[in-house]
Amino acid sequence: MTVRFAGNELKELISEAAQGEKYPLAKLISELERPDSFEFRKLLFQELQNAGFTGERSLTIGFTGTPGAGKSSLLGEISTSFLNTAADKKMAVVAIDPSSHISGGSLLGDRTRLSLPTRERRIFFRSQPSQLELGGLNPYTYHVIRLLRCFFDLVFVETVGIGQNEIEVSKLSDLSFLVMVPLGGDQIQFMKSGIMEVPNAFILNKCDEESLARASYHTLSTTLEFLKDINPGGSIPPIFLTSVKTKKGITELLDFILSQRPVINRKSETILQLNKWVKSEYGNFGLSVLGELQISETKSFEDWEILFKTEIAKKFK
Ligand SMILES: Nc1nc2c(ncn2[C@@H]2O[C@H](COP(=O)(O)OP(=O)(O)O)[C@@H](O)[C@H]2O)c(=O)[nH]1
Numbered sequence: 292m293t294v295r296f297a298g299n300e301l302k303e304l305i306s307e308a309a310q311g312e313k314y315p316l317a318k319l320i321s322e323l324e325r326p327d328s329f330e331f332r333k334l335l336f337q338e339l340q341n342a343g344f345t346g347e348r349s350l351t352i353g354f355t356g357t358p359g360a361g362k363s364s365l366l367g368e369i370s371t372s373f374l375n376t377a378a379d380k381k382m383a384v385v386a387i388d389p390s391s392h393i394s395g396g397s398l399l400g401d402r403t404r405l406s407l408p409t410r411e412r413r414i415f416f417r418s419q420p421s422q423l424e425l426g427g428l429n430p431y432t433y434h435v436i437r438l439l440r441c442f443f444d445l446v447f448v449e450t451v452g453i454g455q456n457e458i459e460v461s462k463l464s465d466l467s468f469l470v471m472v473p474l475g476g477d478q479i480q481f482m483k484s485g486i487m488e489v490p491n492a493f494i495l496n497k498c499d500e501e502s503l504a505r506a507s508y509h510t511l512s513t514t515l516e517f518l519k520d521i522n523p524g525g526s527i528p529p530i531f532l533t534s535v536k537t538k539k540g541i542t543e544l545l546d547f548i549l550s551q552r553p554v555i556n557r558k559s560e561t562i563l564q565l566n567k568w569v570k571s572e573y574g575n576f577g578l579s580v581l582g583e584l585q586i587s588e589t590k591s592f593e594d595w596e597i598l599f600k601t602e603i604a605k606k607f608k
């Protein structure tokens with residue numbers, strides 16, 4: 292199989308992407324998202340590692356919550372604020388957007404048109420159509436995030452939906468936010484699905500008026516009291532009150548994000564994502580084969596993938 296970008300061409304694309312060039316980075320991502328991208332992916336991540344791009348210091352931030360809560364709008368505001376404050380940093384946003392394969396556009400489209408200079412090298416937007424589940428992470432999301440971590444200090448992942456998606460995103464995120472609207476009744480919904488235990492922090496957006504903000508804060512913090520019994524420090528997670536309309540709370544939110552450090556152990560993440568991939572492609576049989584491998588060593592996802600496929604091939608010999 293031929294790989295579209297290899298050798299010097301790949302090196303070139305990587306170095307341009309690292310400088311914040313949007314088109315080369317978009318090309319790398321598109322190539323990663325192709326169903327037959329394994330050979331390319333292997334080369335890409337090898338090359339990145341050789342060039343010293345580990346992504347180890349990058350922070351991944353999940354933004355989840357019901358459609359319409361204002362996730363995209365907030366990310367737009369955060370971007371604007373980011374451009375004015377964090378001068379030495381770069382951020383990327385991946386929106387996993389079930390509507391983009393229908394409309395051909397992105398929910399972030401409005402936002403980018405609204406306020407962000409497209410030539411700005413410190414910010415990158417990407418929307419990924421979710422192919423399998425509505426609003427869920429698609430099979431390539433993880434690899435795209437891995438790539439973005441190599442070039443950006445902050446990588447935001449926006450997903451739509453309630454339930455499983457939040458959990459999937461939180462597994463990839465150093466910090467995950469649940470975005471809600473005041474008095475929306477979501478709080479009860481989320482409680483029921485056990486989702487309140489997943490996020491590290493909450494955002495009550497659309498707090499356009501102070502009285503609304505106060506009432507909502509009270510309701511949510513009371514609802515979250517039960518987490519005191521579960522959380523190690525006996526505290527409830529931070530709650531941010533924001534309004535895209537009045538710009539309330541945006542700076543505080545960004546400051547908080549910038550103060551956080553990566554917490555996800557990348558080795559465990561690789562194993563977790565490997566398990567997820569094996570389960571979806573090969574089911575329980577695959578998992579038992581994977582279980583026979585000595586996965587205590589540190590290897591790249593691709594090296595594990597090769598080992599696993601070799602093992603599977605042996606079974607069918
Ligand atoms: N009044 C008000 N409207 C907002 C606020 N944030 C977002 N919206 C509006 O809510 C709608 C949905 O926002 P969007 O960012 O697309 O939500 P998402 O589906 O969570 O990404 C849009 O019409 C926004 O203009 C806010 O703080 N106050």
Ligand SMILES: [Mg+2]
Binds near residue numbers: 363364386399
């Ligand atoms: Mg959105």
